[in-house]
Amino acid sequence: xxxxxxxxxxxxxxxxxxxxxxxxxxxxxxxxxxxxxxxxxxxxxxxxxxxxxxxxxxxxxxxxxxxxxxxxxxxxxxxxxxxxxxxxxxxxxxxxxxxxxxxxxxxxxxxxxxxxxxxxxxxxxxxxxxxxxxxxxxxxxxxxxxxxxxxxxxxxxxxxxxxxxxxxxxxxxxxxxxxxxxxxxxxxxxxxxxxxxxxxxxxxxxxxxxxxxxxxxxxxxxxxxxxxxxxxxxxxxxxxxxxxxxxxxxxxxxxxxxxxxxxxxxxxxxxxxxxxxxxxxx
Amino acid sequence: xxxxxxxxxxxxxxxxxxxxxxxxxxxxxxxxxxxxxxxxxxxxxxxxxxxxxxxxxxxxxxxxxxxxxxxxxxxxxxxxxxxxxxxxxxxxxxxxxxxxxxxxxxxxxxxxxxxxxxxxxxxxxxxxxxxxxxxxxxxxxxxxxxxxxxxxxxxxxxxxxxxxxxxxxxxxxxxxxxxxxxxxxxxxxxxxxxxxxxxxxxxxxxxxxxxxxxxxxxxxxxxxxxxxxxxxxxxxxxxxxxxxxxxxxxxxxxxxxxxxxxxxxxxxxxxxxxxxxxxxxxxxxxxxxxxxxxxxxxxxxxxxxxxxxxxxxxxxxxxxxxxxxxxxxxxxxxxxxxxxxxxxxxxxxxxxxxxxxxxxxxxxxxxxxxxxxxxxxxxxxxxxxxxxxxxxxxxxxxxxxxxxxxxxxxxxxxxxxxxxxxxxxxxxxxxxxxxxxxxxxxxxxxxxxxxxxxxxxxxxxxxxxxxxxxxxxxxxxxxxxx
Numbered sequence: 001x002x003x004x005x006x007x008x009x010x011x012x013x014x015x016x017x018x019x020x021x022x023x024x025x026x027x028x029x030x031x032x033x034x035x036x037x038x039x040x041x042x043x044x045x046x047x048x049x050x051x052x053x054x055x056x057x058x059x060x061x062x063x064x065x066x067x068x069x070x071x072x073x074x075x076x077x078x079x080x081x082x083x084x085x086x087x088x089x090x091x092x093x094x095x096x097x098x099x100x101x102x103x104x105x106x107x108x109x110x111x112x113x114x115x116x117x118x119x120x121x122x123x124x125x126x127x128x129x130x131x132x133x134x135x136x137x138x139x140x141x142x143x144x145x146x147x148x149x150x151x152x153x154x155x156x157x158x159x160x161x162x163x164x165x166x167x168x169x170x171x172x173x174x175x176x177x178x179x180x181x182x183x184x185x186x187x188x189x190x191x192x193x194x195x196x197x198x199x200x201x202x203x204x205x206x207x208x209x210x211x212x213x214x215x216x217x218x219x220x221x222x223x224x225x226x227x228x229x230x231x232x233x234x235x236x237x238x239x240x241x242x243x244x245x246x247x248x249x250x251x252x253x254x255x256x257x258x259x260x261x262x263x264x265x266x267x268x269x270x271x272x273x274x275x276x277x278x279x280x281x282x
Numbered sequence: 283x284x285x286x287x288x289x290x291x292x293x294x295x296x297x298x299x300x301x302x303x304x305x306x307x308x309x310x311x312x313x314x315x316x317x318x319x320x321x322x323x324x325x326x327x328x329x330x331x332x333x334x335x336x337x338x339x340x341x342x343x344x345x346x347x348x349x350x351x352x353x354x355x356x357x358x359x360x361x362x363x364x365x366x367x368x369x370x371x372x373x374x375x376x377x378x379x380x381x382x383x384x385x386x387x388x389x390x391x392x393x394x395x396x397x398x399x400x401x402x403x404x405x406x407x408x409x410x411x412x413x414x415x416x417x418x419x420x421x422x423x424x425x426x427x428x429x430x431x432x433x434x435x436x437x438x439x440x441x442x443x444x445x446x447x448x449x450x451x452x453x454x455x456x457x458x459x460x461x462x463x464x465x466x467x468x469x470x471x472x473x474x475x476x477x478x479x480x481x482x483x484x485x486x487x488x489x490x491x492x493x494x495x496x497x498x499x500x501x502x503x504x505x506x507x508x509x510x511x512x513x514x515x516x517x518x519x520x521x522x523x524x525x526x527x528x529x530x531x532x533x534x535x536x537x538x539x540x541x542x543x544x545x546x547x548x549x550x551x552x553x554x555x556x557x558x559x560x561x562x563x564x565x566x567x568x569x570x571x572x573x574x575x576x577x578x579x580x581x582x583x584x585x586x587x588x589x590x591x592x593x594x595x596x597x598x599x600x601x602x603x604x605x606x607x608x609x610x611x612x613x614x615x616x617x618x619x620x621x622x623x624x625x626x627x628x629x630x631x632x633x634x635x636x637x638x639x640x641x642x643x644x645x646x647x648x649x650x651x652x653x654x655x656x657x658x659x660x661x662x663x664x665x666x667x668x669x670x671x672x673x674x675x676x677x678x679x680x681x682x683x684x685x686x687x688x689x690x691x692x693x694x695x696x697x698x699x700x701x702x703x704x705x706x707x708x709x710x711x712x713x714x715x716x717x718x719x720x721x722x723x724x725x726x727x728x729x730x731x732x733x734x735x736x737x738x739x740x741x742x743x744x745x746x747x748x749x750x751x752x753x754x755x756x757x758x759x760x761x762x763x764x
Binding site: 002003006007010129133134137139140142145148149 | 288289291292737740741744745748749751
């Protein structure tokens with residue numbers, strides 16, 4: 001009896017850590033039911049912050065989001081907002097196997113209900129397992145191991161503060177190479193993510209939601225390392241009749257707008273928000 | 283359904299609750315529950331394969347009853363061959379069809395004749411080699427009049443499909459397991475605690491040892507041409523512990539789960555890596571399969587009796603068949619043949635039963651002689667595992683060639699986690715060593731006398747499983763593919 005109680009206490013402690021350090025971005029999202037335009041992207045969309053809120057655009061980007069997660073968010077937004085337009089990422093790496101494996105599907109399941117037709121979950125049991133059991137029994141969610149490990153490590157060791165100034169970064173080539181290697185591993189694009197894009201487009205068409213695909217700005221060093229490699233999300237969107245706006249090279253000579261090789265900093269985020277407003281007539 | 287999945291963590295308590303709290307008054311209903319639960323457990327992979335189990339069950343049940351009634355020797359033999367034919371037929375089709383087709387095609391083309399034979403896209407039903415052997419033991423024992431056939435179809439179905447050991451053994455004998463389905467089972471607290479302890483240890487072996495070793499053995503074996511000899515040796519050692527942790531871990535979970543339901547399954551592993559010679563290794567490794575082959579193949583062939591040529595023939599047959607049982611690939615046959623070569627000198631010199639008892643039974647550490655014997659046996663076994671793990675004979679030979687180069691003295695450049703895994707292996711070997719005369723390593727430790735240290739020990743294992751468990755997706759049990 002007491003032993004079981006101990007196990008429950010361990011589990012509660014894990015829940016608290018995981019909720020605070022992992023699930024937080026997915027909890028308490030201040031979406032207004034009158035919101036009509038949403039930015040859906042992975043970490044490339046984060047620097048935009050809520051700089052376009054005045055134009056009625058809510059930035060719903062979360063680091064590591066894949067098209068699986070974006071699909072779920074769209075299902076959720078259709079139900080709870082007046083969404084009529086989405087600005088979706090079509091970056092070169094978004095159809096990679098890397099993104100298929102590294103995503104937020106264990107968290108974005110929060111946006112799915114039993115009656116929804118989810119792309120990944122076959123039945124209500126799978127939904128219950130992913131949405132509730134894995135969340136409230138984190139001991140079975142192997143992804144949480146790293147979070148808990150990081151939590152304990154931070155108790156003993158101060159985490160390194162990463163420089164957010166790419167302009168003065170010393171090892172640009174090395175960092176760009178490592179990042180490109182991670183995101184462009186292999187040559188095949190993910191067929192599952194491709195199918196998911198198709199589902200997204202079909203769903204949006206059905207709901208009269210306009211899709212605008214964009215490619216986020218990248219630094220010069222990173223573009224050099226990527227060397228034209230592209231898993232083809234933009235081409236696939238084009239096949240489905242969606243135009244992609246390519247912003248990858250707009251700040252190619254402005255390293256001061258970048259926090260690192262492939263992410264803008266606050267200044268870059270503001271500039272890019274203005275650019276989006278102008279180019280997309282938002 | 284995997285033992286190390288959230289599905290099983292939900293499934294097991296539900297079945298346990300129904301078994302002891304809802305159906306405890308009726309053996310029949312408990313058996314029905316076991317059959318239903320087992321079919322759900324197996325159908326979780328692919329419900330279509332349930333038809334195979336059901337068909338095997340019906341055939342062997344009917345054959346058993348007919349064998350009892352039939353006195354005519356020829357007719358009895360025909361009945362036995364029906365059972366063997368159906369079971370081996372399924373196994374042959376699902377597991378070996380493509381192997382034979384591919385090899386026949388290659389052999390014919392070698393002699394200049396091209397034949398058009400297409401291999402099929404066949405999915406191997408999980409654990410087919412295990413349950414077919416289990417049901418075969420029933421038909422053979424009834425044929426030999428060692429066992430009375432059952433008239434209780436539910437009990438027989440439960441025996442064939444008993445979920446804890448359905449997909450990866452231990453391969454039970456009907457004489458041992460079937461009678462347990464006729465008797466009333468009583469819940470015994472001590473037995474349940476022992477079962478849970480064995481499950482915990484099994485999970486540790488699988489998730490911490492096997493899955494972490496798998497990461498590095500896969501990395502090294504899949505890119506063997508890029509690694510120096512020293513890393514290749516480490517790759518083979520990682521695989522030796524991967525397969526041991528994986529399979530004996532599965533057996534521990536299976537035996538522990540059965541205990542929760544009041545069943546006793548046979549021991550499948552007895553610290554094989556502490557064996558002092560190969561004969562002892564084979565008495566301690568996958569015991570349920572080794573004894574199956576001994577009783578139903580080796581002894582009928584004449585065993586170790588008769589001329590030297592006969593002994594050699596029988597040894598090769600049993601080891602090669604055992605290798606082939608593991609998979610339709612020449613690598614498994616080579617693995618079996620290599621083990622036969624290891625075993626034969628001991629048999630011919632009549633030294634195969636020299637090391638019977640527990641090593642260093644009354645002392646804390648082994649003697650120098652014992653230690654050297656253990657290391658030699660482990661090295662021979664690990665060397666043979668290279669064939670077992672390799673994807674083809676060429677791969678295995680290339681791997682071995684890579685070991686015997688100057689690079690064997692290089693310090694291997696492996697990730698830091700590989701070192702941590704080696705430390706975990708060391709910790710695991712130490713615990714196994716100190717528990718080597720117990721049924722499983724943590725079955726009966728002194729700390730169990732005191733509540734706090736006992737709990738601390740359990741919590742530590744749970745936390746180690748959580749933290750050090752390989753946090754990639756669930757890695758399948760190796761033996762599921764057999």
